[in-house]
Amino acid sequence: GIQVEQSPPDLILQEGANSTLRCNFSDSVNNLQWFHQNPWGQLINLFYIPSGTKQNGRLSATTVATERYSLLYISSSQxxxxxxxxxxxxxxxxxxxxxxxxxxxxxxxxxxx
Amino acid sequence: DAGITQSPRHKVTETGTPVTLRCHQTENHRYMYWYRQDPGHGLRLIHYSYGVKDTDKGEVSDGYSVSRSKTEDFLLTLESATSSQTSVYFCAISESYGNYGYTFGSGTRLTVV
Known part of the structure; x- marks a missing residue:
């Protein structure tokens, strides 16, 4: 089946820092989503982004489907x-x-x- | 999310007893899913439904059955609970299985003792 690898597994930052999270996948996809699970366990849909770039406030995401990866950017972390x-x-x-x-x-x- | 609710939120049950978890949606979405979340495994698909009385197996379906008699309700049943089924169970809904965003419920924490 398809392999989905995320990196890094853990990341510790100071408030105000920027970060980039990566997702690599092993096959062609028609749907890619990013979710945030908060400390209370709730899963929140951040982006539906099978290709291209989207931005929502301090968060943005880019998916390069031909190269099989997606990036989630968080700026000015809180x-x-x-x-x-x-x-x-x-x-x-x-x-x-x-x-x-x-x-x-x-x-x-x-x-x- | 307001459009999807799971019940119960927490349950402790004994090995060998049947357990039913309920997912209820008010969005009239066609597709519904049951996932389980375990440390080290992320979220894994148990069963999904693509319409009333239309269901299919996911990656980890052994020991689980589902039913969908109405668009708004998707039930997950553990016929005879085992300790390996201790997990957090999430229900999700989507307008389309391939190319739309998912919305998740708040989860059910099940402990089998």
């Missing part, structure tokens, strides 16, 4: 950005059987005040 960031993908040519998104193992981000 303590509320802490949590785990997941990349999840859906195969372009997925047939029946195991459908749905395949998740990476996440990047655990800690923002210190």
């Amino acid at each position: 303590t509320t950005d802490s949590g785990v960031y997941f990349c999840a993908v859906h195969l372009t040519y997925s047939g029946g059987g195991a459908d749905g998104l395949t998740f990476g193992k996440g990047t655990h981000l800690i923002i210190q005040p």
